[in-house]
Amino acid sequence: MDLQVKTGTWQNLKNNVAVIFAAQGNNDSLVYFPATDFKDAESLALVKNAGFSAALNEVLRVPVEGQWILLVGLGKRADVSEDCFRQAAGTAAKALRTGPSKSISFPVVEVRGVSQEQCAQALVEGALLSTYRYEVYKKPAENLKTQLKAITLLVEQANKQTQAKRGLEKGRVIADAVQLTRDLINGPSNLVNPTYLAKQAEAMAKTNKLKVQVLSFDELKKKGFGGLVGVSQGSAHPAKFIVMDYKPVKAKSTLVLCGKGVTFDTGGISLKPALKMELMKYDMSGAAAVFGTLKAVSELKLPHRVVGVIAATENMPSGTAQKPGDIIKTLSGKTVEVLNTDAEGRLILADCLHYAKRFEADAVIDLATLTGACIVALGSQSIALMSTNDKLANQLVAAGERTQERMWRLPLWEAYGKQMESDIADLRNISGTGEAGTITAAKFLEAFTEGLTWAHLDIASTAWTQQDKPYSPKGAVGIGVRLLVSLIEQWKK
Ligand code: BES
Numbered sequence: 298m299d300l301q302v303k304t305g306t307w308q309n310l311k312n313n314v315a316v317i318f319a320a321q322g323n324n325d326s327l328v329y330f331p332a333t334d335f336k337d338a339e340s341l342a343l344v345k346n347a348g349f350s351a352a353l354n355e356v357l358r359v360p361v362e363g364q365w366i367l368l369v370g371l372g373k374r375a376d377v378s379e380d381c382f383r384q385a386a387g388t389a390a391k392a393l394r395t396g397p398s399k400s401i402s403f404p405v406v407e408v409r410g411v412s413q414e415q416c417a418q419a420l421v422e423g424a425l426l427s428t429y430r431y432e433v434y435k436k437p438a439e440n441l442k443t444q445l446k447a448i449t450l451l452v453e454q455a456n457k458q459t460q461a462k463r464g465l466e467k468g469r470v471i472a473d474a475v476q477l478t479r480d481l482i483n484g485p486s487n488l489v490n491p492t493y494l495a496k497q498a499e500a501m502a503k504t505n506k507l508k509v510q511v512l513s514f515d516e517l518k519k520k521g522f523g524g525l526v527g528v529s530q531g532s533a534h535p536a537k538f539i540v541m542d543y544k545p546v547k548a549k550s551t552l553v554l555c556g557k558g559v560t561f562d563t564g565g566i567s568l569k570p571a572l573k574m575e576l577m578k579y580d581m582s583g584a585a586a587v588f589g590t591l592k593a594v595s596e597l598k599l600p601h602r603v604v605g606v607i608a609a610t611e612n613m614p615s616g617t618a619q620k621p622g623d624i625i626k627t628l629s630g631k632t633v634e635v636l637n638t639d640a641e642g643r644l645i646l647a648d649c650l651h652y653a654k655r656f657e658a659d660a661v662i663d664l665a666t667l668t669g670a671c672i673v674a675l676g677s678q679s680i681a682l683m684s685t686n687d688k689l690a691n692q693l694v695a696a697g698e699r700t701q702e703r704m705w706r707l708p709l710w711e712a713y714g715k716q717m718e719s720d721i722a723d724l725r726n727i728s729g730t731g732e733a734g735t736i737t738a739a740k741f742l743e744a745f746t747e748g749l750t751w752a753h754l755d756i757a758s759t760a761w762t763q764q765d766k767p768y769s770p771k772g773a774v775g776i777g778v779r780l781l782v783s784l785i786e787q788w789k790k
């Protein structure tokens with residue numbers, strides 16, 4: 298993909314589809330960006346006759362001066378945000394699938410609350426992410442193939458080039474990272490198994506200069522990773538515990554990101570129903586987001602140490618699998634009565650969170666497709682956030698608003714913890730009542746976070762989309778990467 302910033306207008310570009318944005322102003326008027334390029338009477342009449350209202354993601358093709366203009370709506374002018382540009386750019390890039398042109402240009406604009414740098418970043422993210430496809434096993438049909446070969450960002454004044462270029466570069470790095478995350482999630486479990494994830498980490502050790510350590514199944518047994526061993530012992534694919542360390546020379550803070558990496562969740566002996574079980578390849582979306590975030594953070598050379606801690610395993614039923622009623626001893630020393638082998642994510646995260654204590658981090662954040670209850674409670678619009686630290690929680694909520702990877706905080710009141718007490722072990726892995734499943738899962742995790750500044754993100758409802766969205770085609774969303782990169786970029790101790 299050829300990405301560049303140019304000063305000037307689309308008229309000078311060859312074989313290009315020029316995007317012009319339109320927003321809804323006062324009294325049904327339309328506001329065009331850039332304002333100067335699009336005001337001949339003929340075009341304006343055409344827009345009016347087509348009934349184009351500039352609603353967000355509305356598209357109209359207009360022939361102007363022998364070229365095609367793509368008019369894309371941003372919605373109400375007063376509500377235009379970074380995400381409107383991300384969506385509109387995604388919609389525009391997809392519109393290029395039909396038609397002969399392979400290059401597209403966007404105006405970089407500055408509107409209330411959105412700088413030229415932010416606009417440029419959002420445009421590149423939107424255009425690149427919208428045309429993503431998982432292409433490992435099948436090349437897309439000709440009519441679905443993206444025609445996009447080049448993106449030109451147009452700035453009006455030469456002195457805005459630096460800002461736009463910075464945004465473009467950031468957008469490119471972040472889109473690449475999200476695409477890696479999506480590929481890992483969309484990859485079927487017969488390809489993406491724990492060993493595959495370990496190899497991915499080792500590859501990133503070279504290309505991204507991360508320090509990587511992988512613990513084998515034997516080492517996990519020896520060192521007492523009882524949560525991860527218990528879950529993985531039924532599988533023919535050995536578990537891997539993966540640590541990736543990005544450590545800049547003068548790190549201002551340390552953040553640890555823990556990811557649930559269940560490459561396939563059958564439920565184990567507490568077997569899941571067959572219907573839609575194939576979706577459980579996405580049960581490693583937390584781990585995949587950690588991979589993407591480390592890739593982006595290291596390429597952007599952010600000034601904080603970021604450590605990724607991933608427990609990678611399958612959850613399978615077999616003659617060697619753990620059984621309901623088994624009691625395991627986790628890395629922390631705490632014992633757990635495993636009453637349902639399908640509540641496996643919390644068992645492996647217990648070991649990750651305990652392991653994270655050694656980094657004396659300023660924050661530890663775990664990401665996991667942890668509970669079906671999260672889908673019931675919040676649906677595909679929101680991540681569930683739970684945290685024992687208000688400052689960290691608020692920083693996450695703010696990053697969620699900025700990136701539109703939004704979240705809603707649920708309480709961790711003491712009373713919810715009662716449901717996770719066992720008569721014969723320190724904890725049980727499912728609640729006694731079946732109520733508030735997302736919260737009780739987090740209460741279980743909390744038991745392994747003494748001394749940590751900790752937040753838990755349940756991404757079960759947001760990591761996978763059943764429908765195409767402006768910049769997320771059906772399948773893996775890659776949720777968490779843009780969120781965490783933005784959090785770390787603006788991180789304050
Ligand atoms: N991976 C699932 C949670 C999940 C379900 C994620 C659907 C995405 C979509 C998790 O391991 C699980 O099975 N949780 C159980 C917990 C229950 C046994 C307490 C659940 O949510 O049903």
Ligand code: ZN
Nearest residue numbers: 562639640641
């Ligand atoms: Zn499960």
Ligand code: ZN
Nearest residue numbers: 559562580642
């Ligand atoms: Zn699971």
